[in-house]
Amino acid sequence: MVEKDVVRAKVGGSMFKRVTEATYLTADNAWRYRAILRYFYIQHERMREFLFPEEIFEHLKEIHEFQEYTVEALHLDLDALVRWGNLIARQEMGKSRTVEEFKKKRFRYQCTPYTVEFERMLIILEGMGETFGGSLERTQFERLYQALLKIEQIALGNLHESNEESAQVWEDVLTYFRQITQNTSDYIAYINSEDVEDRMQTEAFLVYKDQFTTYLRDFIIALQGTAVQIQDLLRGIYPQNLQRFFDQVMGHQQQAFRFEEIEKEVEDPYEEYREKWLSIKFWFLGNEHGDSQYEMLQQRTNESIRRITRVVQRLGERHRLFRSRKKDYLHLAKWFESIEKMEEAHQLSSVAFGVFHTRHFHIDHIPTEDIYTDIWDEQPMEHETKPIVRNYREKTRPGAVTDNKEMKEKMKKIHLEKKQRERKLIEQYIHNHQIKVEDLPIVESHVRKLLLSWIGKAMARKDRTIKTEFGTNVHVVLSDDRVELHSEDGKLEMPKAVFEFVDREVDNV
Numbered sequence: 001m002v003e004k005d006v007v008r009a010k011v012g013g014s015m016f017k018r019v020t021e022a023t024y025l026t027a028d029n030a031w032r033y034r035a036i037l038r039y040f041y042i043q044h045e046r047m048r049e050f051l052f053p054e055e056i057f058e059h060l061k062e063i064h065e066f067q068e069y070t071v072e073a074l075h076l077d078l079d080a081l082v083r084w085g086n087l088i089a090r091q092e093m094g095k096s097r098t099v100e101e102f103k104k105k106r107f108r109y110q111c112t113p114y115t116v117e118f119e120r121m122l123i124i125l126e127g128m129g130e131t132f133g134g135s136l137e138r139t140q141f142e143r144l145y146q147a148l149l150k151i152e153q154i155a156l157g158n159l160h161e162s163n164e165e166s167a168q169v170w171e172d173v174l175t176y177f178r179q180i181t182q183n184t185s186d187y188i189a190y191i192n193s194e195d196v197e198d199r200m201q202t203e204a205f206l207v208y209k210d211q212f213t214t215y216l217r218d219f220i221i222a223l224q225g226t227a228v229q230i231q232d233l234l235r236g237i238y239p240q241n242l243q244r245f246f247d248q249v250m251g252h253q254q255q256a257f258r259f260e261e262i263e264k265e266v267e268d269p270y271e272e273y274r275e276k277w278l279s280i281k282f283w284f285l286g287n288e289h290g291d292s293q294y295e296m297l298q299q300r301t302n303e304s305i306r307r308i309t310r311v312v313q314r315l316g317e318r319h320r321l322f323r324s325r326k327k328d329y330l331h332l333a334k335w336f337e338s339i340e341k342m343e344e345a346h347q348l349s350s351v352a353f354g355v356f357h358t359r360h361f362h363i364d365h366i367p368t369e370d371i372y373t374d375i376w377d378e379q380p381m382e383h384e385t386k387p388i389v390r391n392y393r394e395k396t397r398p399g400a401v402t403d404n405k406e407m408k409e410k411m412k413k414i415h416l417e418k419k420q421r422e423r424k425l426i427e428q429y430i431h432n433h434q435i436k437v438e439d440l441p442i443v444e445s446h447v448r449k450l451l452l453s454w455i456g457k458a459m460a461r462k463d464r465t466i467k468t469e470f471g472t473n474v475h476v477v478l479s480d481d482r483v484e485l486h487s488e489d490g491k492l493e494m495p496k497a498v499f500e501f502v503d504r505e506v507d508n509v
Contacts, residue, residue: 021085021114032069032077035060037086040111041119050090050108053078078109086115140183141226144176148233155237155245166248170273177280181293188300216305220298227284227294228462234281239274246273372449422446423470435499438483448487455497465502473502 024033039059043051057074060066081087089107150169153159161169250270286292332352339345368378386392426447429435437451457466458476465475481496 019114021112022118023084024081024086025118027080029077031065032073033081033086035063035066036074036077036081037111037115038119040087040109041116044111044116049110051110052106052108056109078107082109085112087111140176140180141223141230144173144180145226145230145233147173147176148230148237151242151245152233152237154248155241157244161248163248163252166245167252170245170249173280174276177283181283184297188297188304213305213308216301216308220301220305223294223298223301224462231284231294234284239277242274242277243270246270249273372446419469422450426450426470430501433501435501437485437494437497440485442486442488445487445489448485448489448492451485451497451499452494454499475500475502 024030024037027033036056039056040051043049053071053074056078057069057071060069060074078087078089082089088110090110091107147169150159151173154161154166154169250273283293286295336345336348339348386394425444426435429440429443429447431439435451454466454468454474455476455478458464458474463475464477465473468474477498477500479496482493483496485492485494
């Protein structure tokens with residue numbers, strides 16, 4: 001427990017300390033400090049670690065803003081950057097070439113790791129601009145799946161790779177996962193930004209709507225195909241099986257000798273690997289705290305497609321609103337003129353203009369919760385029109401709280417009896433754990449609706465298997481052949497469908 005507190009104290013101390021290395025970004029002469037350190041970073045990328053003041057001064061004089069810059073000011077700036085931890089000064093112990101160099105200590109400078117990372121980040125930010133970047137790359141998921149598949153083979157001992165190859169596979173997994181999370185989150189933020197929202201409201205967006213929608217739809221299709229494979233693979237790999245793979249990765253990293261790792265005492269060297277693996281697993285599968293980021297990404301992308309559809313619809317309505325309908329009215333007038341009988345003219349008028357002098361009443365009463373109930377099967381609704389006078393007040397009288405327990409039980413009993421009748425009715429059409437539409441006789445209307453609802457639910461699932469209202473699992477098989485389903489209220493032409501009951505508890509009829 002004491003060792004854990006020490007490690008936690010070290011981490012906390014480094015995380016909450018003041019970052020003096022970032023002072024040069026907001027100091028009074030930040031433009032001078034940034035120019036100096038940008039030159040150091042460029043030379044660091046070219047593998048030149050140590051620079052002399054003369055070389056730095058010669059570079060700065062090529063910039064227009066530094067025409068009046070002096071060597072003394074450069075030395076003051078270099079001292080400030082050394083003091084803030086951006087540069088490391090080392091005294092040059094070689095022979096002095098002039099008396100002035102002999103009198104003054106001659107230093108050469110090297111930029112620190114903090115400075116390199118700051119400048120690298122600033123260059124990335126400068127290239128980004130003021131909008132989010134990112135993209136929805138379909139191939140990244142496939143590459144991640146192939147890398148995870150290789151880890152599974154190594155962990156189970158089916159594939160024998162060297163420590164270096166295992167470490168490379170692990171690095172590939174982290175790289176692909178990092179690119180997926182960063183690119184997708186940035187792109188979703190981009191399409192939800194205010195700038196994109198304003199562009200969608202313009203007529204010019206109609207030119208790109210198909211390309212934009214196709215881009216999102218193709219990503220969703222590829223995501224659904226590959227992500228399911230990744231989820232199954234992650235569920236099948238247990239943490240104890242990864243110990244073999246992480247041993248190889250650790251073995252390769254220990255070959256790179258560093259003095260810091262000798263002094264550092266780590267209680268569990270595999271904890272970082274396990275935490276990163278859990279992050280990948282939680283991103284695709286979720287955890288006890290919420291849904292997975294994969295499902296959220298799918299929802300956000302679908303919502304973007306729906307938003308584009310709504311915007312295009314509004315733009316189309318706006319376009320039709322300002323479009324002249326002179327030719328339409330002239331065509332309609334010629335149509336009326338060609339009709340000889342008044343009865344036919346009335347029929348055309350009813351189609352073109354609808355019913356005249358209609359009044360619509362809105363009633364907030366909902367008679368039933370069944371969405372499949374036809375309107376002519378409902379009881380008429382009653383609407384009481386209140387007098388529109390200033391002094392009218394509705395009569396009220398105190399009422400007691402009524403106990404509707406008996407009515408609830410009665411309605412519950414009726415509902416259960418109805419479901420039981422539907423269950424027995426549907427079982428009459430089950431033969432050998434199957435319902436074949438082509439073999440069905442004339443069925444009841446609610447049976448037809450039930451079968452169609454099963455087909456609709458199954459089409460939304462990849463395995464075409466759903467759980468019915470009766471607690472049984474049904475696998476729906478559709479073919480390209482067409483058949484007719486006859487019911488009490490007509491016949492329906494539909495694809496040839498077979499409903500296969502899986503693990504059915506009731507006996508066959």
